[in-house]
Amino acid sequence: MRSILAIIILLSVALITLGGYLFEDFLAPILVLIVDWGLLILGTTLLMGIGYLQKTHIQRLFQSQKGAFLSAVILLTFSFTLISGLILPLQNEFFSQLILNIQVPVEASLLAVLAVVMFSASLRIIHTQGVNLLSISFLISALIALVIKSGIFQSQSNPVATQILAFVNRLPLAGARGILIGMALGGLLVGLRVLLAFDRPYGEE
Amino acid sequence: MESLICPNCGAENEPTAKRCKECNALLVGLHKENKPSTDDLKGKDINFLANNDQDLPGLLHALKQDGDITTDGGGVAGEGEGYASREDEAFGDRDLSMDEEGIPEWLQRIRKRAKKETDAAGEITQKLSVTQENLAEDKLETHDRSFASWIESLRGEGSENEQELETTSEKTHGDDAETAQKDPGWLSKIRKVKGISPGEYRKGSYQKTGDSLLQWLVALEEGREPIQPIPGENAGESVETESDEKVVTDTDSPEGVDLTQKITMDGKSTRADLTPQLDVSREEQAHADLFSSTVLDEKSSRAPQQIKTKSTNWVIRLMTSFLFLTVLSLTLFTGWFPELETGNLQPPGWFALIDSIENFPEDGELLLIADYQAGFAEEIELVALPILSEAIRPGMALSVVSSKPAGFILIRQLLTAVPNSENLIINDLGYVPSPGFAAYDIVNIKQVGPGVSNLINSTLPVSDMDLDGAFILTDSYEGGRLWIEQLSARLPQVPLYLLVTAQVSPMLLPYQESGQVVGVAAGIADSLVMDSLGNELEMPRLWRAYQAGILMLIAAILVGAIFSLNSFRVKKMDGADELE
Numbered sequence: 001m002r003s004i005l006a007i008i009i010l011l012s013v014a015l016i017t018l019g020g021y022l023f024e025d026f027l028a029p030i031l032v033l034i035v036d037w038g039l040l041i042l043g044t045t046l047l048m049g050i051g052y053l054q055k056t057h058i059q060r061l062f063q064s065q066k067g068a069f070l071s072a073v074i075l076l077t078f079s080f081t082l083i084s085g086l087i088l089p090l091q092n093e094f095f096s097q098l099i100l101n102i103q104v105p106v107e108a109s110l111l112a113v114l115a116v117v118m119f120s121a122s123l124r125i126i127h128t129q130g131v132n133l134l135s136i137s138f139l140i141s142a143l144i145a146l147v148i149k150s151g152i153f154q155s156q157s158n159p160v161a162t163q164i165l166a167f168v169n170r171l172p173l174a175g176a177r178g179i180l181i182g183m184a185l186g187g188l189l190v191g192l193r194v195l196l197a198f199d200r201p202y203g204e205e
Numbered sequence: 206m207e208s209l210i211c212p213n214c215g216a217e218n219e220p221t222a223k224r225c226k227e228c229n230a231l232l233v234g235l236h237k238e239n240k241p242s243t244d245d246l247k248g249k250d251i252n253f254l255a256n257n258d259q260d261l262p263g264l265l266h267a268l269k270q271d272g273d274i275t276t277d278g279g280g281v282a283g284e285g286e287g288y289a290s291r292e293d294e295a296f297g298d299r300d301l302s303m304d305e306e307g308i309p310e311w312l313q314r315i316r317k318r319a320k321k322e323t324d325a326a327g328e329i330t331q332k333l334s335v336t337q338e339n340l341a342e343d344k345l346e347t348h349d350r351s352f353a354s355w356i357e358s359l360r361g362e363g364s365e366n367e368q369e370l371e372t373t374s375e376k377t378h379g380d381d382a383e384t385a386q387k388d389p390g391w392l393s394k395i396r397k398v399k400g401i402s403p404g405e406y407r408k409g410s411y412q413k414t415g416d417s418l419l420q421w422l423v424a425l426e427e428g429r430e431p432i433q434p435i436p437g438e439n440a441g442e443s444v445e446t447e448s449d450e451k452v453v454t455d456t457d458s459p460e461g462v463d464l465t466q467k468i469t470m471d472g473k474s475t476r477a478d479l480t481p482q483l484d485v486s487r488e489e490q491a492h493a494d495l496f497s498s499t500v501l502d503e504k505s506s507r508a509p510q511q512i513k514t515k516s517t518n519w520v521i522r523l524m525t526s527f528l529f530l531t532v533l534s535l536t537l538f539t540g541w542f543p544e545l546e547t548g549n550l551q552p553p554g555w556f557a558l559i560d561s562i563e564n565f566p567e568d569g570e571l572l573l574i575a576d577y578q579a580g581f582a583e584e585i586e587l588v589a590l591p592i593l594s595e596a597i598r599p600g601m602a603l604s605v606v607s608s609k610p611a612g613f614i615l616i617r618q619l620l621t622a623v624p625n626s627e628n629l630i631i632n633d634l635g636y637v638p639s640p641g642f643a644a645y646d647i648v649n650i651k652q653v654g655p656g657v658s659n660l661i662n663s664t665l666p667v668s669d670m671d672l673d674g675a676f677i678l679t680d681s682y683e684g685g686r687l688w689i690e691q692l693s694a695r696l697p698q699v700p701l702y703l704l705v706t707a708q709v710s711p712m713l714l715p716y717q718e719s720g721q722v723v724g725v726a727a728g729i730a731d732s733l734v735m736d737s738l739g740n741e742l743e744m745p746r747l748w749r750a751y752q753a754g755i756l757m758l759i760a761a762i763l764v765g766a767i768f769s770l771n772s773f774r775v776k777k778m779d780g781a782d783e784l785e
Contacts, residue, residue, distance in 0.1 A: 021694075035646050042638055090633065096614050099579070103611060107580030122762065126769040130777065139766055143759055149707065149730055150755040151748075172711035173718070180686075180715055 007197050014195050054078065144168060341419060518768065525764065529757050536750040554717050555734065558724025561674070561700055562596035569673035570602040572699070574688055575612030576640060576679035581706050582615050585678055587747070588726050589704040590622055591735030593676070599625040604670065606634040608643050608684060616678070640684040644691030672699045674723075679705050682712040689713070693721040703727070 013034055020027045057071035081098075088095040122142060125135045147153065148168060153161050193199040209218040209232050211225035218225055223233055485493070565571075577585050597603070603620070607613045613633050620626050637643030675692055679685040685705060692701060693716075700723045703713055707728030716722045726735065729751050 032646075035642060039637065039639075039642055039646075042642070046638060090613055091617075096617070099611050099614050100582075100618055103579040104582050107578055108583065111580045119758070119761065119765075123765040123769045126766050127773050127776075130773045131770060139762065143762060146755050146759050146762075149728070150752050150759075151730055151733070152752065152756075173714050176712045177715040177718075179712070 003200070006200070006202050010197075010202060011195065014191075145172075521764070521768070525761060529761065532753050532757055533750060536753040537746070554722075554724040558592070558702065558726065559595075561723050562592060562702070565596055565598065565601075565673050567598050568600055568602075569598070570604070570671055571596070572670075572672050572675040573603055573605045573616055574675065574677045574679070575605060575607040575616045576609060576677065576681060576684040576688065577612070577615070577706070578609060578680060579611050579615060581680040582618070584706050584729070585615075585680065585704065586619055586622070587729055587732040588706075588735075589619060589676070589678055591732060592702070592704060592726055593619070594623050596674070596676075597623055597626065597629065599628045600630075602630040602632065604632045604634050604672075606643060606647065607636045608638070608640045608688075610636060612636060640687040641691070644688050644695075647691075672696070674700045674702060676702045676704055679703070680709060682709050685709060685713050686716075689716050689721055 016027055016030055016034065020031045054075065057074050059065075060071045061068050061075065084095055084098065090096070122139065125138060129135050148165060153165060190199070194201065209220055209222060210216070211218060211228060211230050211232065213230035214225060214228040216225055216227035218232060224231055597620075605613055605616045607616070609615075613636065617631065620629065620631065623629075634647075637646060675696070677685055677688050677692075679688070685703065689701060689703075692699065701721065703710075703717070703722050703725040705713060705725065705727045707730070710725060710727030713722070713727075714725055717725050726732070729747065733748050
């Protein structure tokens with residue numbers, strides 16, 4: 001019974017959403033209602049995730065487990081940010097500077113570390129697999145992309161180099177186009193399977 | 206004449222003597238004990254010594270008085286005669302019948318038996334013969350041992366059996382009685398060849414003629430005696446031996462090799478000639494070689510080399526890091542890095558983008574979509590600031606929608622750097638935690654007005670806005686794709702512009718070729734082109750630092766790849782050694 005009900009809801013929402021592209025004026029109120037419900041559910045799940053994270057840190061703090069100090073720092077900063085966000089609007093200069101001066105450097109540092117990790121991972125491919133088609137093609141592709149992006153060989157005075165670089169620059173476009181077409185076809189098939197209830201990602205089988 | 210023989214020392218005493226004149230042993234009661242009845246002598250063999258070995262010293266003493274014991278046939282006969290004479294003296298006055306020459310009847314029987322039988326003297330002479338033979342074997346111990354090792358080598362039993370044999374021979378040399386009970390393996394095999402069982406040998410029941418063990422071994426050594434197979438050998442052992450010998454046959458002998466071979470021995474033969482030759486199969490040889498190589502590898506000085514390699518890597522890493530940081534610092538803060546030739550080539554769709562943003566009306570309305578994280582704010586700012594500075598005019602209305610939590614703050618931070626931004630009308634349309642939901646909601650809000658997911662500060666639906674363009678600022682391929690697909694489908698009249706990071710541009714450039722997007726600007730390389738628009742950005746300095754960083758990264762990848770390949774080879778060799 002539950003399965004049939006879920007299938008009915010799924011088919012109704014899917015058909016209404018698709019129909020909204022064709023009967024926009026007629027189905028718009030229902031579409032907005034569906035979007036509102038979806039956003040509410042999405043926001044609720046985010047709040048539940050945040051709550052579960054805070055619960056974990058609270059337990060670690062009160063049970064004096066390892067990393068209790070860091071949990072205390074997280075709880076304090078989260079509480080401070082939450083209270084500030086509830087009290088102060090986004091246009092507030094203090095709140096804006098708080099976000100910009102903390103979040104931007106922290107995330108930039110994490111991305112810099114990520115770049116180093118990816119550089120190390122690219123070398124680890126050779127360390128683990130040696131010289132094979134995958135590792136060599138990966139490294140050569142990376143080196144070519146870096147050389148092109150460096151702009152060293154970009155010169156209007158050398159038309160041959162310009163044409164070669166233009167050809168090389170189009171290689172990622174070809175790959176990206178293939179990926180996009182594949183993803184579109186895959187998404188279409190997955191949507192049809194879900195609509196026809198062959199796949200049931202909403203639970204049970 | 207009757208006399209008393211001392212049972213202790215064998216000396217003759219007077220018949221009336223009570224103690225021995227030699228050893229002063231008590232002789233009382235000896236008359237009755239030394240007078241066996243005639244019936245007893247007739248009905249039984251003389252087996253005094255056989256019943257009690259303690260009588261042997263007295264008998265030997267009596268025999269010594271008549272002469273040495275010889276080992277030849279005459280000796281044996283004389284031995285019998287001597288023994289008979291002693292017996293005659295010992296029992297001379299007994300009540301036994303005498304012939305006309307005065308010889309006792311028992312002595313005559315013994316002599317008759319001695320003429321008929323070679324070893325008629327009985328167990329005494331047999332024991333003496335065995336003792337003498339053991340003594341002779343001891344003298345030939347080395348010779349026999351060599352023969353034993355030779356036989357063992359022919360049978361492929363290895364040097365372990367030889368050591369056991371030597372141990373057994375040493376025990377034989379030290380304890381003759383124990384040797385008589387425990388014969389070595391080679392002696393048992395010889396007895397098998399000769400058809401003599403160990404029990405018969407010990408009992409002495411086999412016929413001892415000139416064909417003795419020593420003579421047989423000498424004949425075997427000189428080649429006069431054919432080598433015969435050992436009866437009763439294990440069949441499986443024979444098969445294994447044959448299979449092993451096939452390896453030898455392929456290389457050494459065309460006819461194959463028998464279980465034993467005839468080897469001519471001469472006086473010049475050395476110990477090396479008698480060294481056992483082991484038949485080793487290829488698999489066994491491979492294992493032996495592996496063991497030898499493993500031992501050599503363990504003894505090699507490989508560990509210090511590894512430490513030296515690690516130390517070298519550490520130094521190289523430190524030097525590389527120092528060089529990297531130095532070059533970047535010099536290029537960033539001093540402009541030390543030389544300016545490379547750049548063609549300022551425009552990215553694809555560059556002219557379309559410039560033409561589109563230059564035609565914005567003064568009172569136009571733009572939509573800004575903030576779909577990038579705070580970490581990419583610097584890069585997005587480098588890309589977007591020149592274009593937005595060219596596109597935005599004073600008095601324009603800007604609507605900002607964000608699909609990232611800090612999107613609006615980042616956009617506002619960006620707009621503060623745009624010239625003439627004081628009079629801008631900025632509408633914060635709000636934050637939607639999903640690009641798909643946000644794009645779909647923007648498109649459909651025009652019919653229903655504000656709702657739960659309404660854009661907060663919007664008084665008009667987006668579709669009702671007279672948008673002159675929409676700028677998508679994103680660092681995510683997925684977010685950019687959703688925004689492009691929704692907006693291009695629902696608002697086809699609104700031109701879309703992509704201001705993205707360098708990592709996203711390859712995946713979003715196809716939308717430009719398809720016409721869904723007017724123009725794309727991505728990364729610092731495109732922002733350098735924007736510098737030609739006359740904005741006051743410090744692009745030359747940043748561009749040189751960017752180039753220096755990329756060149757250093759290329760060098761680091763090449764050096765790291767070489768070292769990684771070297772370490773992979775070392776690892777592979779170690780793995781192969783462990784596998785072997």
